[in-house]
Amino acid sequence: MRVGTFNLASGRDAGGRSVDAATLRAALADVDVDVLAVQEVDAGQPRSHGTDQAAEVAAALGAPDWRHAAAVAGTPSPFRSWTPVDPPVLRGPGEPVDGPHYGIALVSRLPVRRWQVLSLGAGRARLPLQAPDPRTGRVRWWWFPDEPRLAIAAELAGCTVVATHLSFAPHTALRQLVRLRRWCATLPGPVLLAGDLNLVGPVPAAVFGGRRLVEAPSYPAGAPRVQFDHLIGPAGLAAQHPQVRRLAIGDHRLATVEISPR
Structure with a gap:
């Protein structure tokens, strides 16, 4: 089974422009993975042409099953209001998008016995980012609030894959990871963490x-210096052919590995 993780960055290309559904599918056309964890996934967002990006990723991979978990209703922005989605809800194939949402997804070519979602909360830290002022058009620094973080678990035959996207504040991410570890201990093993x-x-x-x-740097996509994108499993999983490569979209590189229980 080949598993991967990819930060979609709302489907933005190297120039920062959000691509349409057809271009998104084309960018993923040669990605050959059975299960893919995806972060920064838009659904019905005006900024990304209203595309249901989780559904498009699944279509590109030929994956019949997927779930999208929205962390935010509205568009995450330092100058536009948005609402945390609490409790989190999983949306899958055939279920319509109810307004603009933003979150994470888990896509599977393999049959999924059970889906679960976990809320990991949000940190209080704010991230400084440069963005155009909507009133003047001038680029300035904004303090961007942390969004709620989530995890999705897909119970497969023989293992469970958990997808997540943790806080940009390291102390909060560590706290969320400890909570995630406790939750994963209750899931059918072996458990693979991807995100x-x-x-x-x-x-x-x-x-x-x-x-x-x-084990390879994955961010930023153009000239990666650090590894933010991880695939973590227990010693009982044999791993082969690890790979990190750049795609035409996203600001991180795609990380994949082939696994099998020992």
Whole structure:
């Protein structure tokens, strides 16, 4: 089984422009994975042409089953109001998009026995980002609030894959990872954790109590310096052919690995 994780960045290309559904599918056309964790996924957002990005990723991979969990209703922005989605709700194939949402997704070509979602809360930290002022058009610094963080679990035959996107504040991400570790201990094993953890190198594997299955820098996509995108599993998983590569969309690189129980 080949598993991957990819920060979609709302389907933006290298120039920062959000692509349409057809271009998104084309960018993922040669991605060959059975299960893919996806972060920063838009649904019905004006900024990304109203595309249901989770459904488009699934279509590109030929995956019949997927779930999208919205962390935010509205568009995350330092100058536009948005509402946390609490409790989180999983939306899957055939279910319509009810207004603009933003969150994470987990896509599977393999049959999923059960889906689950976990709320990890939000940190109080704010991230400084540059963006155009909507009143003047001039680029300025804004303090961007942390959004609620989530995890999606897909119970497959023989293992469980958990997708997540942790806080950009390291202390909050570590706290969320500890909570995630406790939740994963209740799921049918072996459990593979996949996602943008916003923690570097060997740190998340050590905290989660697993093994790094991919060891390569993944961010930023153009000239990666650090590894934020991780695939972590127990010692009982054999891992082969780890790969990190750049796609035409997203600001992180795609990380994949082939796994099998020992």
